Amino acid sequence: MKVAIIRYNAGNVQSVVYALERLGVTPLWTDDHEVIKNADKVIFPGQGEASTTMAYLQQKGLDRLIVNLKQPVLGICIGLQLMCRHSEEGDTNCLGIFDLEVKKFVRPDAKNAHDQYKIPHMGWNRLENCQGKIFSGLNNPYVYYVHSFYAAIGAETAGTTDYILPFSGVLQKGNFYAVQAHIEKSGDDGQKMLANFLEL
């Protein structure tokens, strides 16, 4: 199976490579349009800031390439946010695959909530209202989050997580999938989600 990881100016890609290798797949980390188009699966991972990553994608023509892909595509972390319509981070127009706004977490005012809600949302939290094949064999799995921005809930939400408010932990529309959590670092359940994606 040919799996392409989109190469752009976002960090933390090495752990996705290792996670795929643990599943017996050696991915190609590339920004070559032909290689990406011809891959069986495409992964769009990374950590970064919305406006600078989006500008880079546009400069390389990767923005148009991604939205026109026909094979299963999986966005991870900033990948999910860039696949939405717009992000509050840097007031950035994103790819618009999912018709959702990405917002910054705002801590509630209540004094006693202080030690409950820290930002970033960092650590293990549960996915609920799980829908679709990406959750095959899993029951509301715990996954590892590190993020300060979140996608709101919408028609394309395929899994939710509750932190300050319920947000989209997983999105799906046609061949496009996206997860906010670092499933490549989410233990055996995260690995199962990645394996489920590879089996689509």
Added chain:
Amino acid sequence: MLTKRIVPCLDIKDGRTVKGVNFVELKDAGDPVELAAIYSKQGADELVFLDITATVEKRKTLVNLVKRVAREVNIPFTVGGGIGSKEDVSALLGAGADKVSVNSAAVRNPGLINELSQEFGSQCIVVAIDSKYINGQHLVHTHGGRTPTEVETIGWALEVENRGAGEILLTSMDHDGTKGGFANELTATISDLLTIPVIASGGAGDMGHFTDVFTTGKADAALAASIFHYKEIDIDKLKVKLSEDGITMRL
């Protein structure tokens, strides 16, 4: 609901795991990668690797060890010990570490925290603070706890948050190695003042100490080493117990 985290710490010297009692006497406790995999299977939420002699001996943290761990282990891990520059951090993150922790170098040059968080993102910059109570004051210590400074711990915690740290790893030198419980009061004070997560470290001796540090101590995560290495406490049993005590755990 966000869970509290159990974090085994693997102190590394010459590629092997060690744990010092009050950071002085060192014992050998096995191969780090093997141990990391075992902890992951037992339900550890995260791992910390501290190259404890790196600062003293001016050695670079072992990039090769980080690669081996990243290949094998599917939970997040932090690497610390002797990290003093962007280049160090870049090499470790590039090798697959999820976060790095800085300690002595940040005390020497606090601007390093700003630099690192701007370059790599706050989420992967942990500032480790070793604190000891001296003459009525909590004071930051550097170089594996050997060197006292005049920097006051609580003020320093606030400063590192303002400079862009994503998390604090707070070790109480007074409690470390004693197995008498975590420094709950100091941990709670810092956790209340800060908006970033606090990992409490030093003093774990029994399961009740973990319950205390998550409730009284208001810690977001609890770190321990020897009690896990020498199998005095099993992580899976600990998490079940904490869950029974009403603390949210990933089981």
